[in-house]
Amino acid sequence: EDQVTQSPEALRLQEGESSSLNCSYTVSGLRGLFWYRQDPGKGPEFLFTLYSAGEEKEKERLKATLTKKESFLHITAPKPEDSATYLCAVQAGNTGFQKLVFGTGTRLLVSP
Amino acid sequence: NAGVTQTPKFQVLKTGQSMTLQCAQDMNHNSMYWYRQDPGMGLRLIYYSASEGTTDKGEVPNGYNVSRLNKREFSLRLESAAPSQTSVYFCASSELGSSPLHFGNGTRLTVT
Numbered sequence: 001e002d003q004v005t006q007s008p009e010a011l012r013l014q015e016g017e018s019s020s021l022n023c024s025y026t027v028s029g030l031r032g033l034f035w036y037r038q039d040p041g042k043g044p045e046f047l048f049t050l051y052s053a054g055e056e057k058e059k060e061r062l063k064a065t066l067t068k069k070e071s072f073l074h075i076t077a078p079k080p081e082d083s084a085t086y087l088c089a090v091q092a093g094n095t096g097f098q099k100l101v102f103g104t105g106t107r108l109l110v111s112p
Numbered sequence: 113n114a115g116v117t118q119t120p121k122f123q124v125l126k127t128g129q130s131m132t133l134q135c136a137q138d139m140n141h142n143s144m145y146w147y148r149q150d151p152g153m154g155l156r157l158i159y160y161s162a163s164e165g166t167t168d169k170g171e172v173p174n175g176y177n178v179s180r181l182n183k184r185e186f187s188l189r190l191e192s193a194a195p196s197q198t199s200v201y202f203c204a205s206s207e208l209g210s211s212p213l214h215f216g217n218g219t220r221l222t223v224t
Binding site for chain 2: 004031032034036041042043044045046049087089091099100101102103104105
């Protein structure tokens with residue numbers, strides 16, 4: 001069974017304090033790994049897609065990396081506006097269509 | 113561009129009542145999805161429509177029906193609501209089956 005585990009469940013950082021969020025996965029052939037950001041009361045917003053081990057993507061203070069077993073979302077010098085829940089999802093290669101398996105997310109709070 | 117629009121934003125139902133959640137997208141996307149999000153659980157796929165005229169079951173379809181009215185609109189119907197269907201429901205769309213999802217801002221449903 002395809003599974004996604006995110007850690008930590010919650011993370012509190014001071015502004016400027018860099019850290020990483022983890023997404024561990026077990027899947028029957030990875031077709032893609034997705035990172036989304038979700039603000040309270042809103043729907044998830046797409047950040048990155050990673051397809052193969054060794055791949056990296058960057059956007060502002062965020063950098064996503066991928067290995068064969070996990071992905072990391074690195075946050076460099078975070079600001080309060082980076083506070084949100086970050087969701088990871090995987091698409092298995094053996095599915096005929098996009099059936100994503102989502103993790104439960106990491107709630108990030110960045111204090112000024 | 114509104115993106116993905118869901119109505120209503122909030123709804124309270126009594127057990128046994130029925131209702132339809134509406135979703136429309138203006139991005140000319142081919143594929144549309146319905147997810148539910150519950151505390152401590154990842155987003156779970158209820159139904160999806162790969163293209164206009166087709167619908168398929170996702171991970172948790174029991175108690176729901178869907179209609180792909182046209183390319184823009186995809187509705188979710190609860191025929192006889194149960195307390196276990198209390199959740200936040202998200203509609204999403206994507207250009208292709210492997211493309212990132214674009215989410216609406218959700219419908220918060222409470223069944224008493």
